Amino acid sequence: MLKPLVFDIKRYSINDGPGIRATIFFKGCPLNCLWCHNPESISPQVQKLFTTSKCIRCGECCRVCPVNACRLTPESVVTDNDLCILCGQCAEACPTLAIEMSGRYRSTEELLAIIKKERPFFDQSGGGVTFSGGEPLLYPEFLVEILDACRKQGIHCAIDTSGFVETETLLKVAQYTDLFLYDLKMVDPEKHKRYTGVANRLILENLQALAGEGADIQVRIPLIGGVNDDEGSIVAAAAFVASLPGEKRLVSLLPFHDVAGGKDEKLGQARDLSALYEPDQETLQRVIEVFSGYGLTASVGG
Ligand code: SF4
Ligand code: SF4
Structure with a gap:
């Protein structure tokens, strides 16, 4: 089984699902979003x-x-x-x-020992563990093993995913997962390809499939000024989320902040982010109202 390459473990996280959580960040991502604030997460290598x-x-x-x-x-x-x-x-x-x-290769036992130490915080706050990245679903066999082990201990498990993975894999892992934090960048296929490097058909179909299976899903939308904060993008995203099977879902808006510059420099790379900006309060309010018009509750933050 492929051991996951982990580039960070964040304790006391309050933005990656309910309660206080331990978030484990896997290295390697099939997307390459222009605004990525963890550029070291993209390469699947140390x-x-x-x-x-x-x-x-x-x-x-x-x-x-x-x-x-x-x-x-x-x-x-x-x-x-x-x-x-x-x-x-x-x-x-x-x-x-x-x-x-x-990046460091970690075994199930090693990660479980770390997760178990956080148990008192999980129990007090209704928290748990979140597997994030990068893309955690690059390691499906490992995920099934550790999710199953956590479930046997009664630990709440969330997966933060781009959804760019084979549907069969996603649905298999879903059987062991309490909550999906599912990133929805853009509904427009051309724009999605331009800004993330991949087509979004699979991502949208997987979100529909997951919702159809009754999975607990929190949709997360990175809101990037100059990319997807225009009326057309917001209305398309709201209409898509509203059309998903099952109950109306909460939507988290994650506004862009330019925090990756230092990391790019450490990696010896540069990105031109000059066309991107942080959405202002007025824009955030407008987005929330658009979602509300579709019967959805959107809020800012994890
Ligand atoms: S540069 Fe550093 S990491 Fe690379 S081979 Fe030399 S000691 Fe090892
Ligand atoms: S030369 Fe610079 S990078 Fe190398 S060990 Fe000394 S301080 Fe560190």
Whole structure:
């Protein structure tokens, strides 16, 4: 079974489902959304992050590297990615934490032990564990195993997904899942492809299939100024959610905040986000009213 690559574990999370939660972030995502605030979640491989401003040019990383992939320059350190085997020894040796490795393979037992430690907070608050990403459904066998184990312990389990996965896989995992946090970016297929890199037909069909099975679903809409905050996009999203089988669902609006810049720099990459902006209060209110017109309750936040 494929062990998941985990890039973060957040304790005391209050935005990833009901109550206080532990959120486990899996690395690897089939989408590449322009606004992604966790760009390190996209690659399904371990990555080396580097913060230039923290580097004091001590040369420790170069000294310990087993393949001579690090080279000291007059300004800082450069890594030859063709040579680097992502062993992480440079990160361990760096005295200023200028180097970090993102992604660690975790076993079911390891993650269960972490989850169980949070149990008192779950019990007091009606919380539980949320598997997020990246895309947790890239690891379906692992998910079934850990969801089943959590369920046997009476721990509430949520999955935060893009929905871009085979329908059969999604419905199988749904049998072990208490709640889906299902991201709906855009209904317009051309726009969806342009901003996320993939078509949305499967995502929309999967949401319909999941709703048809009676799954508990909270639809989450990342609201990105300049991308999907226009009247046409909002009305299309509201109409789609309202047309889903089953009871009327709560909709969470997640307004865009430009917080990924620092992470892009650490990854040695750049994105042009100049056309994106944070939606203002007036826009948020307008969106809530549009959803209300379709009999849906939308609110801002997780
Ligand atoms: S991760 Fe390992 S191989 Fe890569 S630069 Fe660091 S020490 Fe060298
Ligand atoms: S060990 Fe850290 S601080 Fe020293 S040269 Fe390497 S990256 Fe810079």
